[in-house]
Amino acid sequence: MSMLLTVAGLSRQFGSQPVLRDISLELREGEVLAVLGRSGCGKTTLLKILAGLETPDTGTLTLHGQDLRPVPPNERQMVYLYQEPLLFPHLTVFENVAFGLRIRNVKEPEINTQVTALLAELELSEHAQKAPHQLSGGQRQRVSFGRALIIRPRLLLLDEPFGNLDAQTRTAMQELFIRVSRQHQITSLFVTHDSREALTVGTRLAYLDRGVLTSFATVADFIQDPRTNIAAELSFWDTIQRTAFSA
Numbered sequence: 001m002s003m004l005l006t007v008a009g010l011s012r013q014f015g016s017q018p019v020l021r022d023i024s025l026e027l028r029e030g031e032v033l034a035v036l037g038r039s040g041c042g043k044t045t046l047l048k049i050l051a052g053l054e055t056p057d058t059g060t061l062t063l064h065g066q067d068l069r070p071v072p073p074n075e076r077q078m079v080y081l082y083q084e085p086l087l088f089p090h091l092t093v094f095e096n097v098a099f100g101l102r103i104r105n106v107k108e109p110e111i112n113t114q115v116t117a118l119l120a121e122l123e124l125s126e127h128a129q130k131a132p133h134q135l136s137g138g139q140r141q142r143v144s145f146g147r148a149l150i151i152r153p154r155l156l157l158l159d160e161p162f163g164n165l166d167a168q169t170r171t172a173m174q175e176l177f178i179r180v181s182r183q184h185q186i187t188s189l190f191v192t193h194d195s196r197e198a199l200t201v202g203t204r205l206a207y208l209d210r211g212v213l214t215s216f217a218t219v220a221d222f223i224q225d226p227r228t229n230i231a232a233e234l235s236f237w238d239t240i241q242r243t244a245f246s247a
């Protein structure tokens with residue numbers, strides 16, 4: 001697998017507050033880097049810098065070896081997905097997904113083929129003619145995912161994409177995300193404050209704490225880092241179980 005994204009020595013300060021400190025990371029094609037972090041750790045600032053919506057004070061960013069800094073956001077071939085899906089309210093589900101192909105002047109039969117196939121993959125076929133306001137939150141997030149995938153981005157940036165969904169829908173969306181990412185060989189940086197979600201979707205794991213990024217070589221290293229809180233949670237359930245069965 002070739003290296004897709006390389007970030008080295010990235011820092012960003014707002015006034016006197018350092019928000020990102022000397023961040024380095026590497027992402028190979030097809031990998032999903034799950035970045036776990038609490039509110040205010042700098043996750044959004046990191047994604048905005050990658051997307052070109054914010055500038056770093058220091059550091060280098062390359063995509064396939066190309067320096068990203070002079071590249072404007074619309075030419076970075078990245079898609080940034082937020083918690084709240086951004087959809088055109090006046091367009092149907094089909095047209096929302098087709099949009100990226102229409103503005104690229106793709107021919108009608110090709111649009112039909114591609115959008116129909118993707119809607120089926122995202123379990124949205126029966127909703128194709130609905131407007132966004134007629135969908136549930138999980139369905140809207142799938143449409144937003146479809147809009148991103150149809151243009152075959154080089155990198156997906158996900159900012160708590162399933163944060164607004166109930167636990168069950170969230171689990172279903174994580175499974176769908178994994179399946180579709182593998183199918184399309186999508187590379188992504190997925191930020192979340194949920195350690196279980198990070199472990200579920202990530203092929204690689206990192207922790208962002210007050211602007212400092214720690215990358216873990218193995219899942220075991222991630223679990224053992226006390227900041228992820230997983231070891232504490234496992235011991236909690238273990239104690240509960242032992243107490244329940246010894247009573």
Ligand SMILES: Nc1ncnc2c1ncn2[C@@H]1O[C@H](COP(=O)(O)OP(=O)(O)OP(=O)(O)O)[C@@H](O)[C@H]1O
Nearest residue numbers: 014015017019037038039040041042043044045046
């Ligand atoms: N444009 C800005 N000007 C000044 N301070 C900013 C700006 N953007 C972000 N910050 C500060 O930087 C810190 C990190 O912000 P960021 O949005 O990256 O956090 P986050 O990790 O995404 O948090 P959350 O999950 O709560 O959105 C915060 O303390 C925030 O107040």
